[in-house]
Amino acid sequence: MTEALDRLREDHANILKLLKVLEHQINAFETKGDLDQDIVGGIAEYFLTYPDRFHHPKEDAIFRKIAGRAPGRAADLGDLLSEHEEIGRQSYQLAETVRNILQEAVVPRNHLVELAGEFMDLQRRHLQREERDFFPLAREVLTAEDWAAVEVEIADQDDPLFGPSGEARFQAWARDIVNWDRMEAEG
Numbered sequence: 194m195t196e197a198l199d200r201l202r203e204d205h206a207n208i209l210k211l212l213k214v215l216e217h218q219i220n221a222f223e224t225k226g227d228l229d230q231d232i233v234g235g236i237a238e239y240f241l242t243y244p245d246r247f248h249h250p251k252e253d254a255i256f257r258k259i260a261g262r263a264p265g266r267a268a269d270l271g272d273l274l275s276e277h278e279e280i281g282r283q284s285y286q287l288a289e290t291v292r293n294i295l296q297e298a299v300v301p302r303n304h305l306v307e308l309a310g311e312f313m314d315l316q317r318r319h320l321q322r323e324e325r326d327f328f329p330l331a332r333e334v335l336t337a338e339d340w341a342a343v344e345v346e347i348a349d350q351d352d353p354l355f356g357p358s359g360e361a362r363f364q365a366w367a368r369d370i371v372n373w374d375r376m377e378a379e380g
Contacts, residue, residue: 197251197340198328200349204248205320207355211236212313219309222302230295233309237288239354245284247350249277252323254346255331258339266334270326276319283312 215236222228253274260267287308294300 195332197255197343198332201248201252201328202324203355204244204352205324207352208244208316208320211239211354212316215309216313219306219313223306226302228294228305230291234288234291234295237284237291240280240284241288243350243352243354245277245281247347249280251343251347251349252327253277254343255335256327258335258343259331262334262336262339263330266330270330271322273323273327276315280312280315280319283308283315287312 215233218229218233218236256267256270256273259270290300290305290308294305
């Protein structure tokens with residue numbers, strides 16, 4: 194049971210690292226016009242590739258199990274499933290905007306800054322709610338059988354960036370992100 198939550202919490206920590214890098218990139222873009230399009234594009238692509246396809250579906254499966262065991266308490270969590278859909282929509286919009294920039298389309302600076310800001314705010318609020326409310330409730334009400342059923346329904350998938358065998362398309366900018374994160378931690 195705790196393995197699934199440990200993995201989801203690890204994903205959250207990794208997502209927060211990426212949000213920190215994205216925030217740094219967007220701030221540099223807003224103030225100086227500098228944007229590492231590879232890093233921002235890679236972060237946007239990552240959100241479409243891993244959280245949208247593997248992380249959120251696992252949380253959705255857990256939420257459905259909670260709703261089956263404790264419907265009233267699940268209702269108190271709000272609509273996490275809709276939040277996942279909104280995060281997916283915003284991930285797609287961010288990725289499309291960065292793709293347009295990469296293709297040298299004219300994209301107003303404030304459009305990317307606002308879009309990225311909304312995306313980061315939603316992500317952070319969502320992660321906080323899950324850590325504070327959703328995960329403790331899942332730990333409290335779900336049985337070993339519930340956790341086993343979730344694992345069967347949604348098997349773990351290696352994280353293409355942070356996992357042991359990162360995907361080639363992420364490796365080019367993954368080193369930059371890891372190095373940037375280390376420099377920030379050191380000083």
